[in-house]
Amino acid sequence: MSSTSKQVDALVERGYEHGFVTDIETDVIPPGLDEDVIRFISQRKQEPEWVLEYRLKAFRHWLGMTPPVWSSVHYPQIDFQAISYFAAPTKKPVLESLDQVDPELLRTYEKLGIPLEEQKALSGVAVDAVFDSVSVATTFRKNLADAGVIFCSISEAAREHPELLREYLGSVVPHTDNFYAALNAAVFTDGTFVYIPRGVRCPMELSTYFRINAQNTGQFERTLIVAEEGSHVSYLEGCTAPQRDENQLHAAVVELVAMQDAQIKYSTVQNWYPGDAQGKGGIYNFVTKRGDCRGARSKISWTQVETGSAITWKYPSCLLRGDDSVGEFYSVAVTKGHQQADTGTKMIHLGRNTRSTIVSKGISAGDGQQAYRGLVRMAQRAENARNHTQCDSLLIGDRCAAHTFPYIEVKNPTAKVEHEATTSKIGDDQLFYCRSRGLSEEDAVSLIVNGFCKEIFNELPMEFAVEAQKLLAISLEGAVG
């Protein structure tokens, strides 16, 4: 993407913030969760009755559940009654110029190569009115509408496309799925709905940059993407720039539905606040992501670059129901400082000739803790199904940890499953080679690490890939030596 269009993206987002924050500022409710809070949320969102019913059903189910404890991440118990479930995000003061912005933040932007205008947008500096973001947003919206693509907030979808939402909401991740999914189903306040009609190739990469209600990181975000027969969509979530957020717990749910011959590509770059040097105050990112390949020859591909958050705990999964359907998972996770990540995927092969590929790269530095946890299940009907899994961990520093917990369950002899995992540190000989050619230690590490992650970056949309590489280099700054 050219820098101009990046500026545009940033402005689109920026512009929306203006109109939105004032609107909901009055809607703050005190911490606590009961049925009244849920009714309040539903009412403020002007949702139809059935959405409220759905929320209440999820809430009642959630009450009977206990938080899961099986992962290898550690955190103090969360008091769910201490969270405000409908609070407007704190409005950032508008600054006069970049001089007022934290120089540390600016340096990071610089390194990421974020253009000046975008820097302003991200750090909350007033931008020139010349860039009329609203009109840009409208243009995009028109393009999408011409193609028949629905791209709106989930609340909007509840009002304007209730029949679609009703059919698909909770159909991939039911409200009974897990503790945090149940919580999300009860209180989700934000999120995106995407519907690609039959045979349509979405004319642009859909990104939360462009999103019409650009409140970027909802605490209980709910994303639903439905790709009808033969359609194609690529969705980008997140941002390479450091994101600060007042909410510590993020429990999002993402549901993808791919019909026959449809393809969904879902890319995530996550760089939320990881906490201070002691790991205090960082974001807990507990997300349920699942894609359902319902039709034959459908394809769902997850790509993620996870560098932020104090705790990342998620397993973007694929349910391969259609014959010849394809699931992919490409992941780079970086943990440093006191960050923890427990991530991986589930590939459930139900249909014949289904194929899945898992490539997971973990980089652990400092006191970072990291686990790959994955499941590959070949059901009895999964004739000729195929899976290849590769999990590599790179260790930097003697206090970090990297774990691999793959589960493989095979009930069909014609299915082929291969799993390989390696764990090692950066080779001294590799480092020496780079250093002998005049690279600084940091550049050498960056080069080696980027090579280690290349397979994943190749899967990212181009402009993201460039930023992700830089992001990785920054993340690992000071980790070596």
Added chain:
Amino acid sequence: MSSDTQTQHDVQEILRLGQQRMARVMPDTDWQSATRKRGTAGVATMARPDRKQEAWRYTPLGFLDQAEFQPIVEGPFDALQLSDIDDLMLTDPPRIRLVFVNGYLASGLCAMAKSADGVTLSSLAGGLGEVPAMLRQQLDAIAEHNHVFAALNSALMSDGALIHLAAGVHLDGPIEILHVSVGLEQPGICHPRHLIVLEDGARAEVIERYCGLGDGAYFTNALIEVSLGSDSELLHQRMQEESPHAQHLSDLQVHLGARSLYRLTLAALGGAWSRNDVRVTFGGEGATAELDGLMLARDRQFNDVHLDVRHEVPHCTSRETFKGILDGSGRVVFDGHIVVARDAQKTDAVLSNRNLMLARSAEVDTKPQLEIYADDVKCSHGTTVGELDPDMLFYLRSRGIPADQAKQMLCQGFAQEVFDTMASQALRARAGQLLASRLLTSTPEQGER
């Protein structure tokens, strides 16, 4: 969330019945009482494992509800003649052989060639005379009660081989520990407990076998402790060829001293339900463990291997190669857990698990795991599941070899890599024959491709 009181009851019941009968038959030997007490306390506090427990996630324990296992307290099988167990003998029988029948030493069946000085052989129940102090002290020194059955073993241990090699002693030829189980009217449960201690620089070869005579139902709950001193070397070959209706659970716990070498070959071929837990702890730098295993599961057989390799100290090497062959409605579970502790730098660990599925209704659940807390390590694991290569089958058939035989040849070849790690030629031959005969007798399924 564990099983309700009723299911918990069966393990308690086994303990209660066992203790009752033991009190009557066996004089309480003082030196064992601490172990038994620890076991009893363990059983009281530990719930019966269920699917909610990670280590038992894939291990079904339904058989515990279906049979009331009676304690076997005495060996009424002195009547058993050598000729009765002729079929179980290796072609080249080791000169030292300890035979246990239903968990108790049958001295009439043992062979006790004069061994080198510094080799001490004893039996837990005293069948080979007073147990020397050095062995008494070592009993229960490294055993961990990782599950209720290990505690049950400590509480009710029946008999077992106690082997001690003094520093620097090299044993010539293998020691064979042969278990023979005879089905009783009521399915019985026995708790063999073995201890192998090699002092610094000692070297030994041990063959450990579990066989069934006839096809009775019984439950073997064994626990084996192995302690290797610095620079010692143990070749440990274990073969499980229990009767087709037997349940076999064995918990092998190994502690390695500096620069020691431990080589284990495990062939788990028999039983209706079989689980082998192997825990290897590296206690001294520079030690090496080579673990190889073959699991066969056919016709509703369940075969489970759980490895727990703990690299606690730097500069140790471990190699794990485990293979599964599945036929009929067999089920194989493999869990290979490698932990590298903080500061266990220069650890080198490679684990591989390969599974061959021959039939539609078979199932493999495999879970290789790496848990790493140090950075300067080389660790990897690999797993594959697949069927026989159709090209290979075609090649053999095109040379006039019938399909069944071709299949068997390919399986044999697949297993050979594991069998080849057995030092004993006779055992290797027996493993090969057993595998061949079992593969042949498994019924080919209809509609097989």
